[in-house]
Amino acid sequence: MKKPSFLFAAAALLAPVSLSLAAEDAATSYPAPSEIVAAAPASDWTAIDPNDLLVMELAPDAKGKTRRVVIQLMPAPFSQGWVGNIRKLAAAKFWDGLAIVRVQDNYVSQWGDPDGEDTAKAKKLPDGLVSVPESEYEIIPKNALGGEIAATRGATVEIAEAGEYTEVCAGSERSPNCTRYKTELNGGGETYAGYTTHYQGWPIASNLVTAWPTHCYGMVGVGRNLSPDTGTGAELYTVIGHAPRHLDRNIALVGRVIEGMEYMSSLPRGTGDLGFYKTAEERTPILSVRIASEMESDKPQPRYEFLNTESASFAKYAEARANRRDPFFIKPAGGADICNIPVPVRRKQR
């Protein structure tokens, strides 16, 4: 698939001939990130289990257009207490008939029960939701390079620099279990954390002691009240602006929007405090929220896949995002923050 690789001016309006030529040049010298993704072999893509997809149907827009938002839930070892609650809430059809209650420009769109704080009027939560401690905002990586990030709380962790990798040791001092930590593009200099990487398809930050998912555009998090409350998962939000990374480790992240993000980001902004809508009429009603594998439908549901972040294609893609050399660009940046390297997700190719 060839696409025009320059992004600005009236690119789409140029004569098709010039477009093809530009794309040809790009393909032979420095492909654009989108071209690298398009050329990735099938083996570099990982299917997403429909059991890990949350499908939210919003009320149709003013012109009657349906609006479906598909969210991929975060895998272990991150945030599984909240993710478990979200599965229970979806199974109980908790969100059906609730609404998007808040849209704050350059920040978040948030949905849940408009009466959630009013105990007399709040919709009853399903039984069996767990209260998750704040310690679950982070995990301790046991082995971050090519291996499994496991929650090994309480282990001692030692840090030693070793070239472009960093040695991370878990276990006791006498019996260390050391692994090399992949610092990828932002090694040591990342503003918020020290280190960022992509792990099994997700943007992860680490200070080499703990690791946590990052608040990038489209990520989904759990609304909460003041500490020590961590939220149940009944109230969720997605990021619609510049990455609010100051929320990392302060709120649970439980997934990301992989389709229909434009329905969340283009909603009218609320004019109340913090972007809450002042009237019920302004809210966007939620028709239903279901786990994809539990949906009642006669139609086959779309399947999705993401570009394996441990693949050669992803490494090439990330490098190209950090150093754009396709024809539109004259100065490669030399780096990219973790949220400017979004993990490619697409409908599964059959």
Add this chain to the structure above:
Amino acid sequence: MKKPSFLFAAAALLAPVSLSLAAEDAATSYPAPSEIVAAAPASDWTAIDPNDLLVMELAPDAKGKTRRVVIQLMPAPFSQGWVGNIRKLAAAKFWDGLAIVRVQDNYVSQWGDPDGEDTAKAKKLPDGLVSVPESEYEIIPKNALGGEIAATRGATVEIAEAGEYTEVCAGSERSPNCTRYKTELNGGGETYAGYTTHYQGWPIASNLVTAWPTHCYGMVGVGRNLSPDTGTGAELYTVIGHAPRHLDRNIALVGRVIEGMEYMSSLPRGTGDLGFYKTAEERTPILSVRIASEMESDKPQPRYEFLNTESASFAKYAEARANRRDPFFIKPAGGADICNIPVPVRRKQR
């Protein structure tokens, strides 16, 4: 002014008593960034000259609501060739009757002449527009710490580390003219540039050799075709998603939206390539674009002011953005990228 300082959950719906208590705590211990801004003395605010404001009136929305977008033009020494063109385009009423032609999710909203690439149908540009060279994407800072950033191209620049500042020397080796460069929060570790700072109200990046404005949310840039074209300023865009910092030094930045940003960011996304609208009906018409001081109006126009980025209040605000300790937060981030410290701008207090 006290505001609830926690941002998530149904904060606005909590009982007023809890809100006041939380705000009290914040005020006596760690104020939120918004509280620091609200408490800044009048002397820390700088008025914006109406001659530096571009006022764009969009067609009313579906409910008949007027939509005004106010843009502050970038001051010298940055991008003045394009800014001069934009003044001429506004004086010639060039944009009146044109449209928003492209909205790409998590990227940009772009406006100009839908027929701009079709020489037979394109609207005639006013006389006197200049062609600006690519070298103008950057300037060479002569003195970046508390002094004036001046364009002194061709000077040799030497770099030496000195504690939390960096010594930057212009001039010849035998006769150096050294100044200490304020590295602010992101000294040395900034992913894209090495260094970032705020200079006279604007977000600026530097590699200690050159300096340039950064592509943050709401910044306004100049659409262009392939290099060496740099655009005239007739086609503009604003950033509506995560900061696309890879565009820095590749495109001219000429200002930022200071009011009405929500009208640009909440537009329906285009479904054509790169978010261009496929049909004329999808576009949002532009009624007029004027320099504020040249507007014909019987009504007094709003005035604006920004928080002086060299003031003590701004330093306190930036520190608080990087280290949130107000009651909602449990872990201060320890840093913030330049685009996560937006410069406060408000209607002028009378």
